[in-house]
Amino acid sequence: MITTAESAQPGSAQLDPTERLLRACRGDAVDRPPVWLMRQAGRYLPEYRALREGTTFLEMCRDVERAVEVSLQPIRLVGSEAVILFSDIFTPVPAMGVEVDFQPGPVVENPIRSLGQVEKLRVPDPTESTPFVFEILRTLRRELEPSRIPLIGFSGAPFTLAAYLVEGQGSKGFSTLKRMMDREPEVLRALQSRLTEMVVGYLSAQIEAGAQVIQLFDTWAGLLGPRAYREWVLPVHSEIVSRLDRDRAPLILYVNNGAHVLDEMLESGADVLSLDWRVDIARAARRVAGKASLQGNLDPRALHQTREQIFASVRKIADAAAPARGHILNLGHGCLPETPVEGVRAFTDAARALGETTS
């Protein structure tokens, strides 16, 4: 059941998985959309739960051998066609000089509220502060080479990291953060600028270590209306997009709950916009047309459907996404712990079936 070693000859009807993903990101012609799932290495897999037993998520992220193993599980077990670095968006943050506890969401001992605190934040050399991240990536690249399965690196976006750092922890409304936007914009601006430096260095090092595609996760930016998003989030995304070597690794931008800021996501210059399931992908595809590729956007809860329903949903999404210059099949959110494994398998099979009909 492993999707490996498909024909890699140029001009062949079938592309290898790396070519297919890279071409889809850049809007070049492909035989069919590539497929992977956000949070595909996760608790819905009994094999993942077995490996997680007796250890915390954080420990797993630093345990190169186990992190590599869980990263590869979805290839073998559910036929995913890309591997994403197993890590947490907060992995690179403690080395900046912030005490972070995980319970299991990040909890910041001393939330950042002043310019003085921001100025004390270091921008460390990521290969020194989180060497395990790059060892995981290098090992994965070696392991994946024979199958030509592509490797995706990622980072949390500065706004989302800042949201946690200012608020102290996840929150329904991030009122401290929003107050800072109004009352002390210079503190948040300085914090985002420091985080942007960190993120650019961290992602560049991931590309250096073998990541072939980068995904930037902005979990909380969707909390802002379009006007505030344009002021606080778009410039940061644009800067990251322009400073990464996107010839080596195209960039996918995911904004959770971002149906209302699609125009702004497009303006960032990201190669691929990863859509929440709430976005009508047909409308989005017409809007982005030749300017960006799309990723998404099946509701993860639809993986409870029957195999036939999932096939139909995937075909519908692929058809709807066709006007965009490229499309990567994925969910509109991370795969949930209660997801049936057979639903995930049906999802990736459905992507492959699209190729069979069109070729």
Added chain:
Amino acid sequence: MITTAESAQPGSAQLDPTERLLRACRGDAVDRPPVWLMRQAGRYLPEYRALREGTTFLEMCRDVERAVEVSLQPIRLVGSEAVILFSDIFTPVPAMGVEVDFQPGPVVENPIRSLGQVEKLRVPDPTESTPFVFEILRTLRRELEPSRIPLIGFSGAPFTLAAYLVEGQGSKGFSTLKRMMDREPEVLRALQSRLTEMVVGYLSAQIEAGAQVIQLFDTWAGLLGPRAYREWVLPVHSEIVSRLDRDRAPLILYVNNGAHVLDEMLESGADVLSLDWRVDIARAARRVAGKASLQGNLDPRALHQTREQIFASVRKIADAAAPARGHILNLGHGCLPETPVEGVRAFTDAARALGETTS
């Protein structure tokens, strides 16, 4: 500081608060937008907290005297220009034959998962099952008559009530509900149909008891993508819109997190679309134009701003909303417990200041 007894003569520059709200709902000319706040009778007010002490929210809802008192507080204390029934969206549900506990969100003893359970649900006469609701409304109308402050009734929408009844309680993703949509659509359809009967009866009785405007709250419908929303939510809204006596009480439709379903909200035929703060109200106003009025949509967290900032934000929203046929100033979500009272006061003052400049 009470905004009462403004000139009520027709043709006068200043409308009375009831005329202003009704005209804004229907798209008739007004001197300036009326203003009120969702969850204006709430914990941000020390006077509310004092009255709540030693009692639960539910007990308050059944205690006519106290419910009336907290409903009126925002008029006197923060200059709001409308009163909304003090109640909970689950108030009419137990009489249908469902055991509901509040901890403090609704928790359903035996979640509804089968057609047999749906068929056992009663649609009671609301004036018999929740007489206190109508007594609160009648008392409020009497109290408000001299000031001509209008009275708003409300109900939770069937989809949101069904979401709780099926899931058993609030949930991040409502996966049981979504599974039912795929696997046993007939159960959810029957449940929504029963709830629609209940809601229509409940709201009609509120109009009978003196509610001059109705707001329908669909807290969870925004979880659906546009396709699913169109299938599961829009027909229910349309039915409610068509069955209520909107000549007596226009209908405001609020869909939480509904930026992506504005077209569908418009299609329901509701008189007013109440917008989440995430919606760009300028774009929404151009889209609805003469077809609907808008309500909203300041981010409640913006009430932490300075008085000057709040005045500027309100002016910006009012200008942006101008292309719609009418506009009611409100927040993009309920007022939060940590909101400063002076921020709320600045918000309503800012609405009144709009009138001073334009007249």
